[in-house]
Amino acid sequence: MYPSYRERPPRLVGGHPVLDLLNTVEWRGTDRPVERLTDASEVIAWSEASAVIDRAEADELDDAAKAEPAVAEAARRRLIGFREAARGVLLGNAEDAQAEVNRLFAAYPTIWRVAGGSVRPVPPEEPHALPLVRLIAALAAFLADPARPPVRACGDPRCGWVFADGSRRRNRLWCDMGGCGNRAKARRHAARRKGT
């Protein structure tokens, strides 16, 4: 069991909010993957922790989710659908994933709103779609950037996390040196000791 993102914030190792969204499934490469966006409250907590929404927006979304739980749940499912499609596009341009991302681009065209000197995308009417429209716009911007770093999957296939490899030599192996990187180091160490 993982604690709520409200108790222990997500580890943001992806280097981009859409990649961090992909990492809201733990142990994807095993037969027991763990979904972390288990309800609307977790979606809101994750979105705030990853700066997709700000504190005031998170408070508004919490109120909206309490007032309309079924609508908030539908929004959570749409976000997970987007996550899986985005993953298919970012890790190999799967055709069905591209079709789904294109469908979402058409369903959620970006509406910009300027406030307090900055500008961010907002949903057309229902507030629950706020994280989704922000992440759709972020994916479009990422894919449109010719200088974007390569997207890689963690060197531990059981992990299934992804990251933008911004390392100078483009040779980053692990999603997180403290997690998967450390485990691999310990395994190498144990293998060496066994070998002598």
Ligand SMILES: [Zn+2]
């Ligand atoms: Zn990993």
